[in-house]
Amino acid sequence: MDHKDHVNLLRGGIAETGGIWADLGSGGGAFTLALAEIIGAEAEIYSVDKDRGALKEQERAMKARFPAVTVHYINADFTAPLKLPPLNGIVMANSLHFLRQKDPVLQMVLGYLRPGGRLILVEYGTDSGNTWVPYPLSYPTWEALARKNGFTQTRQIANRPSRFLGAIYSAVSIKSS
Numbered sequence: 001m002d003h004k005d006h007v008n009l010l011r012g013g014i015a016e017t018g019g020i021w022a023d024l025g026s027g028g029g030a031f032t033l034a035l036a037e038i039i040g041a042e043a044e045i046y047s048v049d050k051d052r053g054a055l056k057e058q059e060r061a062m063k064a065r066f067p068a069v070t071v072h073y074i075n076a077d078f079t080a081p082l083k084l085p086p087l088n089g090i091v092m093a094n095s096l097h098f099l100r101q102k103d104p105v106l107q108m109v110l111g112y113l114r115p116g117g118r119l120i121l122v123e124y125g126t127d128s129g130n131t132w133v134p135y136p137l138s139y140p141t142w143e144a145l146a147r148k149n150g151f152t153q154t155r156q157i158a159n160r161p162s163r164f165l166g167a168i169y170s171a172v173s174i175k176s177s
Contacts, residue, residue, distance in 0.1 A: 006034035012157035013172030019088030024078040025095025029058030041068035093122035
């Protein structure tokens with residue numbers, strides 16, 4: 001996948017430019033860069049990852065491609081409570097599948113969002129994992145898990161073929177007002 005694919009996986013879940021967003025488990029920043037392109041320079045992004053080197057790599061790429069976007073790089077584990085302002089949206093791209101127990105993190109995520117805030121999930125479309133993707137969740141599994149954790153209006157945004165586990169999808173879920 002390339003930058004255009006990352007943008008296309010997120011675009012349908014973002015209603016407007018601007019706002020305050022977070023990318024939880026951002027890694028090297030592929031989806032942080034895509035988010036920056038969509039929400040624009042008037043937005044603010046909190047990029048959270050426990051790999052300090054990945055955050056540094058991401059910062060270099062962001063300064064080269066989207067220097068006007070304000071990004072706060074937070075070296076932390078997103079499974080622990082974070083100090084974040086109320087968010088318009090959160091991206092979790094290929095990060096939730098590392099957690100066997102997803103409910104506690106989803107409850108924290110719900111708490112970070114403003115009423116009407118959006119959670120965009122990017123995930124492999126299977127419920128069977130492997131060494132590198134231990135606990136993926138198909139879209140039907142995500143839909144049920146999102147509802148169980150207080151999210152509403154869950155819908156699939158995009159679905160792309162992937163050499164790794166067959167397909168990758170994106171979905172958006174809303175925090176009730």
